Amino acid sequence: MHNRPLADLVHHRDPVTLPPDATVQQACEKMREKRVGCVVVVAEDNRLLGIFTGRDAVCRIGAECRDPRATTLREAMTHRPVSLPPGAGALDALRLMQDGGFRHVPLVREGRVVGVVSRGDFRAIEHARLNEETSLWERI
Template structure:
């Protein structure tokens, strides 16, 4: 059984710049086969943007996804865990904040994501799917 977040997280991150359009973010999600991206700049993590955020916070209100930025719709200042935090701490944070995904941050940089599915699997992370593994920059994609 996994004891720390590093053992269950999906390594690597997929991120967009804060000024990326919702269309850019959605296209990246589709290309990577994922339902969320991090919103990040040079200073670090700005927020988390999910496919549901795009639908409920923008499209449902009639906003133009070509002109609305990821930063305007994302969940700002998301709760996060460290890779060496106990898995139980991730579970507790998810319950307390009613979230299904947590960024994993080490030394101020996002290094992965942990989701309810990851916690349910409880098998070592590197042997699992690697769709989140960054292709260019290990922190900011779509830049």
């Protein structure tokens, strides 16, 4: 099976980005509006600072009873998330997500965000290939 580049998965997609001083409320509204599972937190020059996901909203805001209108992304985001270059392979990204226990990976070129890939972006055949590889390693 071909390990297609991640850039093929995010063709013509602009990642949802916000600055670190945006509120969790703003991030959640943007995620709902755009129907995405994460917001990439960037500096003014589009450099990756962090990522804020639905899981962060539940675990860091909801579970701690924090006010989403008064909490900034700087306080609630995952700092320095794992990222990949857009030329990385799809299976590499799936392995990374599986091993790390997360569902979104920012794509970064020369320090700047150029996209985001999520588990849902992959074809069933790529998921099947990863499961096949994982099963093989578990038997060794």
